[in-house]
Amino acid sequence: MQKIKEMEIEVNEEYKKKMLDDEIERKILESEEDYNNGRVRKAEDVFREWKLKYGI
Numbered sequence: 142m143q144k145i146k147e148m149e150i151e152v153n154e155e156y157k158k159k160m161l162d163d164e165i166e167r168k169i170l171e172s173e174e175d176y177n178n179g180r181v182r183k184a185e186d187v188f189r190e191w192k193l194k195y196g197i
Contacts, residue, residue, distance in 0.1 A: 175181060191197045 188197075
């Protein structure tokens, strides 16, 4: 029974890692698409906006 629980934990951890890896890959692909389609802003503009809006 202990061996089964260990296997379940291992499978669950592998599943979580795969889901995280898949999410990261999706986000990277989205960002590449945004970049290729010109949906980007200069970092300086974003930071200036944050400073005005949030005081950061």
